[in-house]
Amino acid sequence: MxxxxxxxxxxxxxxxxxxxxxxxxxxxxxxxxxxxxxxxxxxxxxxxxxxxxxxxxxxxxxxxxxxxxxxxxxxxxxxxxxxxxxxxxxxxxxxxxxxxxxxxxxxxxxxxxxxxxxxxxxxxxxxxxxxxxxxxxxxxxxxxxxxxxxxxxxxxxxxxxxxxxxxxxxxxxxxxxxxxxxxxxxxxxxxxxxxxxxxxxxxxxxxxxxxxxxxxxxxxxxxxxxxxxxxxxxxxxxxxxxxxxxxxxxxxxxxxxxxxxxxxxxxxxxxxxxxxxxxxxxxxQHQAPIVKARAKGSTVREQASAEVGNTIQLDKEDPSIIVELDPPKSLTKIDTFIQGAKALHEAGADAVTLADNSLATSRIDNLAASTLIKQQAGAHPLLHIACRDRNLIGMQSHLLGLHALGIRDVLAVTGDPTKVGDFPGATSVYDLTSFDLIRLIKSMNEGFSQSGRPLGLQTQFTVGAAFNPNVSSMEKAVKRLEKKIVAGADFVMTQPIYDVETLQRLKEATAHLDIPIYIGIMPLINERNAEFLHNEVPGIQLTEQVRERMAACRGDVQRGEEEGLAIAKELQVASLDLFGRLYLITPFLRYHITARLTSDVRSGSAQKIRF
CATH class of the missing domain: 3.20.20.330 (Homocysteine-binding-like domain)
Structure with a gap:
């Protein structure tokens, strides 16, 4: 038989x-x-x-x-x-x-x-x-x-x-x-x-x-x-x-x-x-099978409403500005960090974004730091979440904790490998890719954990995707970005861009995408900083013109910072003209630089420049 x-x-x-x-x-x-x-x-x-x-x-x-x-x-x-x-x-x-x-x-x-x-x-x-x-x-x-x-x-x-x-x-x-x-x-x-x-x-x-x-x-x-x-x-x-x-x-x-x-x-x-x-x-062995009875019920997620945080306004018509302020490496700098967040908030930043141990270097936990600036500076935090440091269990727990604290805006990133940081022997977890992480967050927004277990409430995260335009093939990079959008990304934040030509190519390559794109701008502070970024940091490239302008300021601290600010202002005007959104990255806790750039936008003093 x-x-x-x-x-x-x-x-x-x-x-x-x-x-x-x-x-x-x-x-x-x-x-x-x-x-x-x-x-x-x-x-x-x-x-x-x-x-x-x-x-x-x-x-x-x-x-x-x-x-x-x-x-x-x-x-x-x-x-x-x-x-x-x-x-x-x-x-x-x-x-x-x-x-x-x-x-x-x-x-x-x-x-x-x-x-x-x-x-x-x-x-x-x-x-x-x-x-x-x-x-x-x-x-x-x-x-x-x-x-x-x-x-x-x-x-x-x-x-x-x-x-x-x-x-x-x-x-x-x-x-x-x-x-x-x-x-x-x-x-x-x-x-x-x-x-x-x-x-x-x-x-x-x-x-x-x-x-x-x-x-x-x-x-x-x-x-x-x-x-x-x-x-x-x-x-x-x-x-x-x-x-x-x-x-x-x-x-x-x-x-x-x-x-x-x-x-x-x-x-x-x-x-x-x-x-x-x-x-x-x-x-x-001596029993015949029986026909399955009707199910007792089915798994249903609860539709109760959850407290809504003040998420960034993705449909905002006025210029939208996110400013990055990395948590400090030292506990002695926490007061300076909070002061910086307050200054950025008062200057008009829509959100203060906090990296997740960027370059695999240990810093004060960005969840703790974001809670502090929310409570003490009134700033709206946007957290980077790296796949490197948490396994799947820890990742979901972290997200639930964020939501419980009223933090709703996140950026999903892969995370730099540990060998580039201060603990090169540490284990890189990578249970998830950035694509997986976006999908996980979107699943939680539907009311389900990664395992499929109902969360009781639907989370309300807005999730961003990172994008690096400083590549040889913009077309391939955009194809990868499209996959992140399919996974559920709500907005995009780019790596720092240092020339208008790249901005224009990016605009052409993404014209078909109906998603907000925040252009990364990181002010340079001196020639040494410029050369380090260009030669040693993955995903960042400076033009020869920018490097020459910073090299001309060698040895003059004040002039170097002013030239770096001038370059950032030029890029800022072009970025607003093409995309209407900025992602300013604060160098070395020098928040007065990015606060000034933010204030210029809010006051309207940033003048259009011909290129």
Whole structure:
């Protein structure tokens, strides 16, 4: 009897975590490479699950795609590892009529930043699927997919290669009842069914209780086959490794509830062993499946209103000015910093923007600094948020903290690598790219965390994107900017520009973009400062004319600052004429310079200059 026919009238029991068994038996390295290096061990693991009562065993190929195998230098062995994976599972099944072999493909994206493009993932998935299906498994199991779009793409690939091949599509949840991005589990499963998946369900990430709670949110058409592969428990850490509680009796007690939720394929994921599978089998082997009852409810975000901060006015017709004032490196400078914020606010700055440890140099935390200037200077803060210093957990926590403090305006940046700063040995996190961070913030504005958990309230962030026009190809830079806008950016702040020609090229290249662009202007203070910026700071280029003008002031401190101010004024007039928005960057806490530039705009004394 074929796999899907068997599911019509019976509950099938899946296997558990093969990696858990192999590691416990002393295997190390790529689990999937055990198909080449430890064939007997893999066959023995499969047989243990069969003896425990598993009707469906997975090929040991979860991460056997080229992208993940490349981490072990095994990318070129992907086809062979997948081929052996199915063959070893079939050898363990030994032709038993009651045992089905699933060719397993695991998700690649896991919610963190990745250099893999959609095309990379599509190619790797198709290659793995072709290798598995050449060995004629009974079913293809797609599991541990955090990205619904990636899973849909995988289903399409399988069905295109073989329309009659049964496909199980299992998602992994960010929180109870929801996928990353706030997609309700019921919506996700319905979309998978519409794409042709034959069995849909949940695996990994959660133990039985949270998996069952998520299944309670599911209301799918009659005749749908549901699957569930919960973890043994939430993971702990022991000797640097993830460990799970051994709780087979608990699994046995939960088995009936899985049946009540309409599950017809029930197995285990991380941390589960043959004893967990035996518990499921013992409880359910003589019970028929039941039709899933109507869902108790669905995940709904609350629409309560939140306190609205005084966000920058993106539709403002008058010149809009953001002025950067970096938090100081020294605690002795905090009073000067607050005085500077007050002076900028009084000069007419719409917002005081604070970098997030620019050039990877440790400064007073910009969240603390922004709170101080909001309370003591009356200034409106706009915070830079760098992907470098916080993992995904810390990033979301930071954003929630900002919102709780009434700070609504942020700039999402990648962040300079740690090796350029004063702690070159520190770890750069980069769980997110700037694109990911923009999407995360926009998801929170919809009321969902990165995991998909409802926040209760929708955040109200306005998020900016950084842009560097000082590049050889303006066209490529704008294409990248367009992707940030698609991700949800509300406005743009550029790196400092030091010539009108670049401003004009930028205007032409972005004429089709309906988004406010704040032009970066950073006054120079002397020739040494100019040469440092031009030669050592990534993303900043000065023209020969500007460098010559600053070089002519060598040795004269006052003249150097005045010339730098004059250059900034010229650029300021051109920027306002072309874009109407300024992003002034204060050099070395010398806020009197940017306060003067701001005052000139507000007083109307900035005269138009012919170029």
């Amino acid at each position: 074929k796999f899907l026919e068997k599911l019509k009238d019976e509950i099938l029991i899946g296997d558990g975590a093969i990696g858990t068994l192999l590691y416990n038996r002393g295997y190390s390295g790529s689990i999937e490479d055990a198909n080449r290096r430890a064939e007997d061990m893999v066959v023995s693991a499969h047989q243990e699950y069969i003896e425990a009562g598993a009707n469906v065993i997975q090929s040991n190929t979860y991460a056997a795609n080229q992208l993940k195998l490349d981490n072990y230098g095994l990318g070129q062995e992907a086809a062979r590892i997948n081929t052996l994976g199915v063959r070893l599972a079939k050898e363990a099944a030994n032709g038993k009529k009651e045992v089905y072999v699933a060719g397993t493909i695991g998700g690649i994206r896991d919610g963190r930043a990745s250099s893999f493009t959609n095309q990379d993932i599509k190619k790797a998935t198709q290659s793995q699927a072709e290798a598995l299906m050449a060995e004629d498994p009974d079913v293809i199991l797609l599991e541990t997919y955090y990205d619904l779009h990636e899973l849909i793409q995988a289903v399409r690939i399988i069905k295109r290669l073989s329309p009659d091949m049964p496909v199980i599509g299992n998602v992994s949840l960010g929180d109870v009842g929801v996928l990353h991005g706030g997609i309700p589990i019921n919506d996700a499963l319905l979309r998978l069914l519409n794409e042709g998946a034959d069995v849909v369900g949940i695996n990994c990430r959660m133990g039985p209780a949270q998996t069952i709670a998520s299944l309670e949110e599911v209301s799918v058409p009659e005749g749908t086959y549901l699957s569930a592969y919960p973890n043994a428990s939430l993971p702990g850490i022991q000797d640097g490794r993830l460990v799970y509680q051994s709780n087979p009796d608990y699994f046995k007690n939960q088995a009936e509830e899985f049946r009540n939720q309409g599950v017809r394929l029930l197995g285990g994921c991380c941390g589960t062993t043959p004893e967990h599978i035996r518990s499921f089998k013992d409880k359910l």
